[in-house]
Amino acid sequence: MFDHFVVSVLVCPVLLALAVRWLADRLRPEAAVTVLVVSIVTAAAACLVSLSAFALKAVAELHPVAVRLGFSDAVVRADTSREPWVPGLSVVLLLAALAGMARVWWRHRRENAIAAEFRGLPVDADRVAMIDDTRAEAFAVPGRPGRVVVTTGMRSALDDRQYDALLAHERAHLDSKHHRLVLLARLAAAAHPVFRWLTRRIEFLVERAADERAAEQVGDRRVVAKAIGAAALRAAHTRVGLPMAPASHDLRSAGVVPRRVASLLAPRYAAGLLALVAFPVALAAGSVIWTGECVADLGELLYAAGLLH
Template sequence: MFDHFVWSVVVVPPLFVLVAYLCAGRLDPWRGAVVLAWSAAGAAFASTANLLVFALKAIAELPAVAGLFDWSHHTVALDTGHVPWVSWLSLVLLAGAVAAAGRVWWRHRRVLRAAGELAGLPSHEGVLVLADAAPLAYAVPGRPGVVVVTTGMRAALTAEQYAALLAHERAHLAGRHHRLIRLAAMSGAAHPALRWVARQVDYLVERAADERAAVEVGSRRTVARAIGAAALAVGDSAGRPGAPVPVASAVARAGDVPRRVGALLRPAGTLRARYLAILPAALAVGSIIWTGEAVYDLHELLRAARVTAR
């Protein structure tokens, strides 16, 4: 069974990061975000499921448990006798992965609840303007969703840039981007190697919203200028108190802004390497299938241990 642990827990997640690095820049932003988020979730699921299998094996090795279910704990322990640490290490890693993923889920739900309280306030055509000097703009998912903009952000943008910002935020709402962000973040919490993939999904989601906004306003350059102006406004106001950090905001991390602006100042790509989307998906599916075999192997091991005990 040890080979299942090595492949799904040790090998696949870092390999997935390499595949994601090769694919992300060559895929349409929206397709890339969807493929990487769901494939990372598949890889994280396989890794966590393998940890669960080995954690159950650790529990099955206990004499008291073996006596309760009438199987030989020696037979169970012997399967990974050359690496006796793997089962108990898996139990510790499983607890850490579940706790980390739970914290991410709770944090996202808390932010959505805090931001969702604003959705009940009167808005004009789905836009809620708050009297706040801190320059902020973000999308609050819901039915319907609402775009929240502070007066500080409104004052930092021209009319054209403001229209581009609203188009960007509406793209977040229409694409339900917060779900992809949460899915990728939970995957990164479940396995540390996938955290880079989660950050890449964040960037691709912003890029997807940029491209949709460029189509809506009819100018890639205007959207690029809006991103730059909004980023400068946020940078100038760093340290001021403001609203809760949104799940899907208008402005990504400062390090991503130059990449986004540079992408918008280039002509829209016409040729996309769509076939590359197969690579991360295939890696995730393969790891899940291999995990299924680990579950089967554990079942067979316990059957053999029961026969040995008789």
């Protein structure tokens, strides 16, 4: 079973992380972000299942457990006799992953509770709730229906076209369910440490996807770029303490503003590279298949241990 540990826990996640990091800056973000997030989430889930299988093997290696269930613990241990550390390490990694995912989920619930305070605000026909506040803030609040919260401080910092770009950006987050993609990416990062290398990249990619959607709706990439810069400058001068919504995805967050502006003004996407998203998809699918074989091998091992008892 050791080869399953190597492939599902080490090789596939590392190769996938490298592929996602390389592709993230070379594909149109709105075309790639969902595929890339689903790929790393799938690989992370496969990794968790593999770790669970090896953790179960670690339990089966305990003599009192084997006696109780009527199988040979020696046969179970013999399968990884050259790598006796794998089952124990798998238990540690699995517990660490579950604890990390629990922290991510707790943080999500806390942020969702804060966002709930804004869901009761009255909105206009454009699903916009305007708050009288000198701080420059704008963020999307998911829900049924979702809404965009904008402060008067932010509204006064933008002209009409820039304000339209801001609203288009935030609506893109709502319509594309970007909050779910970010949550899934954070859970994957908690499940496997190599995916932590991608968290900021995914969040930046989500913002870029919303930028591109806003540029399509407004019809002028320069207007969106100017809106990003104006919002960031005004927010830097008016923010006091923490943001009004800690997990908000707005025109300033998730990445360096100059990079987003530069991407809008001089996009460098190679259309021919879109086919390369098949590579992370194939890696994720291969990880699932290999994990399925791991679970099957564990079942066969436990069956053989019972027969040889």
